[in-house]
Amino acid sequence: MDSNLLEVRRLKKYYPITGGLFGRTIGHVKAVDDVSFSIQKGETFGLVGESGSGKSTTGRTILRLLEKTEGEVRFQGIDVHALNRQELRALRPRMQYIFQDPYSSLNPRVRIGEALGEALLDHGLLPQTQVRERVLEVMALCGLAPYHVDRYPHEFSGGQRQRIGIARAIMMNPDFIVADEPVSALDVSIQAQIINLFAELQEQRKLTYLFISHDLSVVEHLCTRIGVMYLGSLMELAPRDELFLEPLHPYTKALLSSVPLPIPKKKRERIVLQGDMPSPANPPAGCKFHTRCPYVKDICRQEVPAFREVSTDRFVACHLV
């Protein structure tokens, strides 16, 4: 599909594990293990899954904040992992990242105005004289007041800092933004403001998002297509409505049923998964979910289910579907 802005093919990212008395490499964390998907221009692709399932690693490897172990990432047809330093630097403005933690992702010793404008200068995208103007413009867009420009990050609230993070990301007019749990650290009352801002900006700027979250309700609200990750692999990938109305993978089902709803005394059919997610350093053989799957069959313990397209644009990796 040529409208694909981003294509991820069989992406793998393993971290070496060091340990023992002498710190040698004793294994690998398979943080991302054979993940493929594509994102179309203008859409919001959601990536959900539990902590440690490899969402952030996927996002960072796509932007080459991490070096891949295997696979391919094509952004507008360019193989991101094949670029040299200069080329990569030149590509950076077109794809941006928004971090989960609005506190630690801003340098405490750099003023907001500088933090926002420095990239423009560093890349020579705008002459010095126009930078400030542009910064103010984008700040306004993100709901920040002009007088904020000379302040330091610690003078802002969490919600405002996340706005700054967003402003920084859109400053260079990117085509694509990876948003890594951008609202998880925020208070409920602020979350809504930021989610709305994401939606507004997308509309105005025709942005494409890879939206990472563990909060299914947020993902449902924002995303058009959603991938569900477990232990470094995609379990299911589907357009929003189909996924929420009719989840296919047992993991997706369990995930959906675990979300507490703000409706007291509502009796729901609930699937409480037993145990923890296994260590990605030592994933179970066969289907990775089989250790916790309520419907587990023998085949699940032996064979890795293929990640296959079960209907148009619906993918799932389960022997039972």
Next chain:
Amino acid sequence: MNALVEIQNLSTYFKSEQGVVKAVDALELRVHEGETVCIVGESGCGKSAAAMSLMRLIPEAVGSIVSGEIWFAGRDLRKVSKEEMRKLRGNELAMIFQEPMSSLNPVLTIGEQIMEPIMEHQGLSKKAAQARAIELIELVGIPRAKEIAKSYPYELSGGMLQRIMIAIAISCNPRLLIADEPTTALDVTIQAQILDLLRKIKDEAQTAILFITHDLGVVAEMADHVVVMYAGKVVEVSPVVELFEEPKHPYTQGLLRSKPVLNQRRAKLYSIPGQVPNPTTLGESCYFHDRCDQCLDICRVKQPPLRDGGDGRKVACWLYEEESVRGQ
């Protein structure tokens, strides 16, 4: 009926370089035996401070309880001696914290950490305590208890650690269990497990639970009663069903409306404008007035009292006051 915990007019202030932070301001709270009371509110509204005041664990150097009474099982905890308080802690009053990983000592084994309060409060021998620890680990649903007892915190996952924290908390069969955001750092599937476990404990041991969270979904699932806090003050108290059906305080309403809910997609989320006020510069006004879309004139100059509506619900908002009172 007599409440197990009855807090009246409790205020806890912190000293900060900018001034006094009224972290908890005239708090009223009641927890009955076998009941779960949830405190909800945004970050910094004083939930933890309230819990820590109840445990008398506010570090002396930075803050102190300035007024109020904390009645626990017929005793005013503010008046008992330090040593007595220590003997209550971990014994009759137990607490679980938000971050299980950092709340356990990284250099002591799990078993040792569970044994400590048992040996301290129940005077069990080391051996007996060990056996009890293993029992407890099994009780909170962790297999291979013996091995786990010998391992160190970093070897376990967050969910398991939180269960260990629960095991420590219930080790001496406390009458009140305070859970300060016990699931916030956990995944939904693990959260479901922990919530299940807490419910089980509550049902089996009739333990009263003071549950602190900011997740309304969790509140709906766990609470019998809900206390909504804003900027150190209680703004609404209500049985859980009524609260969700008919929130009274504009802040509660805003909270409920701004949360995206599964399978209830809206085009645009409602959002409460502005943000939480600076706790050091609070004035005489209603703390919520500048974010409130139903703000009255009086809201800007006077704080509303927490009014008992008679139906088991309390709210602190001028909207629910008689016109005559408002007019003053």
Next chain:
Amino acid sequence: MTSYFLKRVFYMALTLFGASILIFFLYALTPGDFVDTSPKLTAERKLELKAMYGLDKPVVERYFIWMKNAFQGDFGYSLQYQQPVMSLLNDYIWNSFLLAITSTFFTWLIAISIGVLSAARQHSWFDALVTIGVFAAMSLPVFFVGLLFIKLFAVDAKLFPAGGMMTIGSKEAGFAYAWDVVQHMFLPVTVLTLLSVGTLTRYFRTNMLEVIQQDFVRTARAKGLKEKVVLHKHALRNALLPAITLLGFELPALFGGAIITEKIFNWPGVGQLYMQAFSVRDYPLLMGFTMFLAILTVIGNLSADLLYRVADPRVRLK
């Protein structure tokens, strides 16, 4: 063994090699050599002697000769003392070691106790006093403190001997001898301890302050544990762990740093030997001594690292 260990050993060797080169060439650059110090010799006689000691060879060649012998464990003969460097060091090193170990022990003991106490009572007058005291200890020159102590405690109060390691001419043995030595150690150990306790106390105080703010300390308190247990078992253990790595640096530094103290208190330590060797440019001895310290440092570091890995479960079992 494993690659980590091999790497460490390789770095150790590299460091020692670097240190030996640096020291050797620095010594070579120092004006004057052993023969030059002899006041009575004629010019020809000096040339003869230089040739005899190999001092007339180019530095690089001398270095390699030294290196080759050192590799075979032969650190040569001291020019001045006419004894093998190793046996000479052996004569003095244990005296220094005694001083160093004892004062390290007390330094740590005091630093830990004060650090814990003052952290537990942050902002109290005790804490303030400790802060001032710590800085005070850090701001006095050694020779000054040494003299002050001799005057106060030895000459005026006659509480302790003024110097040396044992009563002159004493032929005591066994316990009586040990007691004699302990009395003589008192002042120098106090001075050494006083001078190094400041930094370490500061370090422990900061560490403890950091640790007692951690969540697990709060948990321990919530469990109703006694404050003593909270501080000593929960907090201190965590504060001590990172300090293990310091220990590796401590001992060699003490050897090097005790030179002045030994001089002032007439302690028959290796510092004296070093000073003497330096003043007559007794290169084999100087090289032997500095390499000894270098080896001590390197080994100290390695063992501290390993110890840390053993002591800290987080690192240990990964």
Next chain:
Amino acid sequence: SSEGSAPATSTQTATPSTEASAPAASKVQDIKDGINLATDLSKLPEAAAKRTDTFIAGLTEPGGVFNPFFYHNGYDGNVSSAIFESLVDVDATGKPVPKLAEKWDVSPDQLTYTFHLRPNLKFSDGSPLTAEDVAFTLTILHDKMYDGETDIFVASIKGGREYKEGKANTIEGIKVIDPQTIQITTEKVNAKSLVLLGGQVLSKAYYGKEYKPGNLEYLRTLHGKPLGAGPYKFEAYIPGQEVRYLANEHYFAGKPQVEHFIYKTTEGDALQFIQTGEMDYNSFTVNSDNIEQLQELGYVNINLYTSSAYSYIKFNHSKPFFKDKRVRQAFIYGLDRQKILDLTYQGYAQVANVPISPVSWAYTEDVNPYAYNPEKAKQLLDEAGWKPGADGIREKDGQKLVVHYYTTKGKLGEVLIPIAKENYKELGIQFEAEMMDYNAVLARTEKGDHDLASFSTTMLIDPDDGVDAFSTKKGKSGFTGTNGYSNAKVDELLEAGLSTLDIGKRKAIYKDLYKELSDDPPYIFLGYRKILSAHNGKIKGLEPNPFTGISTSLPGIKFE
């Protein structure tokens, strides 16, 4: 410290001064040269009062090489001198006197020496000491592997060179006549030969068992367990702490009365040990402070005598501006030496004008005293063509008169530098000073980096020791080196001074020599200082000697 007691020189004592102390206005009373008796023995600390069979003296840093011919550390020399005895000793004026040798004959051509040993001499182990032992001692000094500091070739023993070069198996000039007589033939008359040849004696049986020419390695193992014929025998050495001795019952003059003797290692002015009574004898930096303190103690005998050494500032004679003797004279006239000495030693030193101490038989005052006279100095500089420049600094041929002075750390330097700076500035000379360690000063003056550098000589036994550096041949070696001083008349007189053993004749020759040296100065002579030591007043018979320190009187001391 050892300064007062060193018969041999330590490398340290050659520094101009290692002392550091501040003088006070003189409150000192009744202190005279020689021994000043204790005033109040009742104040004696208990520790000292109790001790009756042990004499404890302080000594800086002995190193464990206890052999008079092999040590490299002067303090080891002190240790050795109690254990080893020599054939010939020197008296308080530096004249040779009999010791193990009853008498000696010198042939009329002054080339052959015959020593007659006392009868029944024994080493401390009871073995006999004979002429063979003397011959052996002289022989190993000629060995090609000998690396000690005794230069036996000064005596030019016949056949010595051949032996060293391996061309002969024995030294031709050494003849053992009988066990009590040895005859040594030299090739050149030298006034210093007698004392050199009549040095300490090693036991052939003990030290010579394994001796083969070219192999002295084995001796190293014996340095730590010396055997000699001195008043005391070695008992133990505790490195860094003390050396212990026992009285030698075989000593030729009878067993010393005090059974035990200990050299305790101390650092600097170890007054505290005298105060606590742990020590009986120590030497001190001379100044009124120390004297006052010692007098206050009341229970010590204070010994004060003039050192046989002198201190000086040497010119670098290779520097063009010092070629002109008027410039050198100006440097002497222009420096207030009296003030420097007064401030440094508080009246316990006198200005030197000849290169020999007043204690020596060769001393004379019949030379130009060079009293401080800046006007004269300026005039001399003017004459020499050094004219003040715009900045007040004199210049000649475009070169400024800037001199660099090197010294070691110490009181003398601390006083001298500011005064010299002031004095020379007045003359229009820029004086730049630098302090470094002794060895560095030595190395750098040897290279000729300096213009001026200050030193002190070692103890001088023969007057030649104080002047031999001025010979054109001698040139530049060591701390006495002149870097090129050359004066034909001086050379001639030097030669003459050594070529007779007759002290009367020598005296006249040296007088001429000193006159010449005063006119064409090789150094700025600074001063002769006194040496201060003190000992427990209960001890009698201890009379330190400027040339041999306490070792001469060791056999005779006793506790009262």
Next chain:
Amino acid sequence: MASTVSEVAEVTRPEQVALRSSLWHEAFLRLKKKRLAMVGLVFLLVMAVVCFIGPFFSPYASGKINTAMINKPPSFSHWLGTDSLGRDILTRLMQAGRISLTVGIASMVLSVSIGALLGALAGFYRGWVDQVIMRVADVLMTIPGLPLLFIMGAVLSEWKIPTDYRIYIVMVMLSLIGWPGLARMVRSQMLTLRESEFMQAAEVLGLRDRRKLFFHLLPNLTPLLIVVATLNVGGAILSESVLSYFGLGVVPPTPTWGNMMDAANTLIDFQKRPWLWVPPGIAIFATVISINLLGDGLRDALDPKQKR
């Protein structure tokens, strides 16, 4: 996170628009509240002013030796007495202060800049740059300081540097010894900072290394550097005194606090003439304490996460 709330509200207050805050200005405001630190600062300033200006008002500034006034106790004409050469102690104390403070501060600046730069480079680039720098640091740390100072003292004097510059040699020597410890600390902080989210953010923006290093990383090291720097000043003043003790320091008659104390390095002066050693002793002591107090305060004040 507990820190949110307090930082939040003021932002919404428009009356603060005009206040353009600067980190340093704020830091100073915070510092002003720390009493101990202010005591330190004021004392240092007074000390510096007295030392640098004081001698101009002294009748004894030339340091002329006065044989008539040797070792006199404090009196009306000599407030702190005179030394063994009859020089005025107060004047020398002030002149010494110039040198000691300069030595302390200059060698601190030197060693901190060397240490910070090398540590930063090692931590930032890692790889062989790191290897080379850290191995050199290892070697230097292996050799204990005092022996190294002896040798360097002797070696450097060989290089015919005019004696007036001897003091600079001392500073260079001290900083050559001093940098590896700091470099290690800086490096390990760099390794942490490097992985911090805001550095990831800088990477996302595609910023140049130079910008990352000097604009983002180094400023974050200031608290560490300040603490080390203040410790170093005291350390350098003390080291100078130790060097003086061994005769490797500044050449007399130039006074430093160190060599003034050393001049009184005998039991006699100790017992009978306290005016010789008490003033320089107190000067060193008070300066070191002040600097450390100031440093402690500064570190806290410069931490932007600390609330006012």
